[in-house]
Amino acid sequence: MGRGPSIAARKGAEDARRGKLFTKFIREITVAARTGGGDPKTNPRLRLVLDKALAANMSKDTIERAIKRGSGAADDASFEEIRYEGYGPGGVAIMVDCMTDNPTRTVADVRHAFTKHGGNMGTSGAVSYLFSHVGQIFLDAADGLEDKVMEIALDAGADDVLSEAGFIEVITTPEALEGVKQALIDAQLLLVQADVMMRPATMVNPGEHAEQVQKIIDMLEDLDDVQKVYSNADLEHA
Known part of the structure; x- marks a missing residue:
């Protein structure tokens, strides 16, 4: 063994x-x-x-x-925020948010991650229209909890409450996230995650390309200059 x-x-x-x-x-x-x-x-x-x-x-x-x-209380390299967009195999849209002090290095690293596994980088706006900028909160689903979450979250300014795959998802505007998050905490509800992110309007099943898509995402997330990677890939059902 x-x-x-x-x-x-x-x-x-x-x-x-x-x-x-x-x-x-x-x-x-x-x-x-x-x-x-x-x-x-x-x-x-x-x-x-x-x-x-x-x-x-x-x-x-x-x-x-x-x-x-x-x-500004201490000297530091000036980081620049840059978003790169592209497609993975199977028509999957991928967005990459970076913070870098060397954009030339970063764009080369991001492009390499795309092309190494069958993807292609696009121009600005190539896939961003497929996503919405939202606040997103996840809670563990439990019997009867969704109604309570829905009441509290909507009263606090949330846009929607969804339940799927063992989780309750609360969608807000980025500006309303903090208020909704605090209302749920005040109600002694346990939050799994709360963040501002780019949420895909629809999901795409990459089928036989799922492994390649996952490799692109993993390689991008491993880059030091990459903060977040967003995708509309439905890898759970591929």
Whole structure:
């Protein structure tokens, strides 16, 4: 019988993943503070990423340093926000949000991820019309919970509440996300995830191309300059 990875190897891989995640959080915190100020009480974008960073056990010292960099209290490279768009095999639309201090490097890395597995980068706007900019909250579904979530969320300004595959999904405008999120928390409901994202209008089943599409997404998400990857690929039913 073959032996699996050692504890040390598994820990090393987990540390590497955590390091990449923290790098993305630091960049997001820095840019959020730069664009909206360093006070999370008046900067919803900063407050949202701080919640995620703290949930991932990022230290408060690291968070404070990132806020200071973004607020101009410390020297730091200037990160630029760039979105790339393209298609994967099977007609799947993919959008890639990046933060980079070297756009030339980043576009080359993103293009390589697309082309290596049968995809193609497009021009700005090539696929973004297929997505909507929304706030999205997920809760674990339970008997009778959907009605309670719907009442609270809609009263707080949510646009829609959906239930599928063991989860309750609450859709809001980006501006209403924080208020709806807080109303659900105040009602002692446990949130699985809350974020502002690009939500596809419809899903596409890539069929026999599912593995290639997954490889493109995985390769993109592994790039240091990539913050988020959005796709309309229905990989669960491929």
